[in-house]
Amino acid sequence: xxxxxxxxxxxxxxxxxxxxxxxxxxxxxxxxxxxxxxxxxxxxxxxxxxxxxxxxxxxxxxxxxxxxxxxxxxxxxxxxxxxxxxxxxxxxxxxxxxxxxxxxxxxxxxxxxxxxxxxxxxxxxxxxxxxxxxxxxxxxxxxxxxxxxxxxxxxxxxxxxxxxxxxxxxxxxxxxxxxxxxxxxxxxxxxxxxxxxxxxxxxxxxxxxxxxxxxxxxxxxxxxxxxxxxxxxxxxxxxxxxxxxxxxxxxxxxxxxxxxxxxxxxxxxxxxxxxxxxxxxxxxxxxxxxxxxxxxxxxxxxxxxxxxxxxxxx
Numbered sequence: 604x605x606x607x608x609x610x611x612x613x614x615x616x617x618x619x620x621x622x623x624x625x626x627x628x629x630x631x632x633x634x635x636x637x638x639x640x641x642x643x644x645x646x647x648x649x650x651x652x653x654x655x656x657x658x659x660x661x662x663x664x665x666x667x668x669x670x671x672x673x674x675x676x677x678x679x680x681x682x683x684x685x686x687x688x689x690x691x692x693x694x695x696x697x698x699x700x701x702x703x704x705x706x707x708x709x710x711x712x713x714x715x716x717x718x719x720x721x722x723x724x725x726x727x728x729x730x731x732x733x734x735x736x737x738x739x740x741x742x743x744x745x746x747x748x749x750x751x752x753x754x755x756x757x758x759x760x761x762x763x764x765x766x767x768x769x770x771x772x773x774x775x776x777x778x779x780x781x782x783x784x785x786x787x788x789x790x791x792x793x794x795x796x797x798x799x800x801x802x803x804x805x806x807x808x809x810x811x812x813x814x815x816x817x818x819x820x821x822x823x824x825x826x827x828x829x830x831x832x833x834x835x836x837x838x839x840x841x842x843x844x845x846x847x848x849x850x851x852x853x854x855x856x857x858x859x860x861x862x863x864x865x866x867x868x869x870x871x872x873x874x875x876x877x878x879x880x881x882x883x884x885x886x887x888x889x890x891x892x893x894x895x896x897x898x899x900x901x902x903x904x905x906x907x908x909x910x911x912x913x914x915x916x917x
Contacts, residue, residue, distance in 0.1 A: 619870070620697035623660040642723055643776055645765045646716040650702050651709050657912040659697040662718040663744055665779075666690045666700075667757050670710045673703035676912035677747040679865035680792035681898075681905065687754030690792070691783065693745040694721055701914050715761045717776070734777075740784045747792035756782060808833055809844065813859075820860055820883045826852040860884065861897045868906040875902045 628634040633648035644662070648654055650671060657676065672685040677698045684700055692698050702713065721741065728734040740748075750757075760779035767775050812833075816824055829852075830840030844852050860882040867878045876887055879902075884890035894902050 621656060621658040623658050639768075641772070642719060643764065643772060644718040645761070646714070646718065647712060647765075648714050648716075649709055649711045650705065650713040654714075655699060655701070657697055657699045659695045660718070661694050662720050663694060663741065664692045664698070665717040665719075665757075665783075666692065666698075667715040667754065667761060668700060668713060669715060669758065670713045671702035671704055673701045674908065674911060675700050676909070677792045679862055679869060680747060681900075681908050681912075682749075682792070689750045689753050689757045691740070691744045691748045691750070693741070693747070696745065696747055698747070699912050699914075701911055715758065717761065717764060717779075719776070737780050737784050740780065743791060748789050749792060750783065750786050751788040751790075753782065753786060809848070812844070813848070813855075816856055817859055817863075820863055821881060822883065824852075824856055856883075857893050858897060861894055864890070864894065864902065865898070865905060868902060869909045869912075875906075878902070 628644075630636050632652065632654055633646050634640075635645050646654075666689070668684055668686055668688045670686055672683065675682055675684040675688070675690070675698070677690065677692060678696050690698075700714070702710075724734060724737065724741070728738060757779070760775065760782070763775040764772055764779060812829055815829075826840060826844070827837045830837045833840060835843070841852060844850075844855070848855050850858060864878050864882045867873055867881065868875070873881075879887050879890040882890075884893070891901055894900075894905070898905055900908070
């Protein structure tokens, strides 16, 4: 059964993701009844479903795909998915999975999901030191995390959480999170991420540099000039910047610019030429080349594919 777009030719283009409200979380769609869900909420559903749409919510979402393949959209990330993909998305990070190989009649089970809020874990970690182990994982989840090699274990974890109640459910959840926190085979689905650093003053300096870049993308930024402002040699600044961001200065600027271009391509109808100059590139050829290097597709193809993030409900 083909998946139809939510947009018709007569409807205006949708730019923004939908906010998932509590009243939409019906047991008829696969959610647990309210009296069964506490801190954690388990969800399972097939495809097509009204739940599969470009949307966001206030909770973290741990999402395991069990059937079909297609395209996954997380923030400004577009990539493939197949059975076994495990992704953790942070609060208010838009996402959708769109199956491209759906059999006639759809599939009865495609998604195994756990949703949970931030504040209870953050507050509890103040008095229960062991829970602080999960906080770096939650920080990374703001960008979306795809884990590798955990699909079988993740499905077993999900069923243990789903089948338990009370303290045993929370214990099963903690075991799941402990495995995720210990996993080193993962990737962030966002282009740019500041790492933690022991030197708070220097981290504040880097944060100021990053803010300068992101707030003034159309300007030309020089590592030498920024190093001089911070009283560092250019070589010291370059080493420090790479340690803090995981990128060279030039790569970081390019990734920030392309990330912003992705947002504009997804959320506006601006011409690609205008976007090119708005994010700081002096010519379209260089913009297209950098975009292809970082995103694996051209800006026009990215925009075309991004439109499919609204598909999937029917």
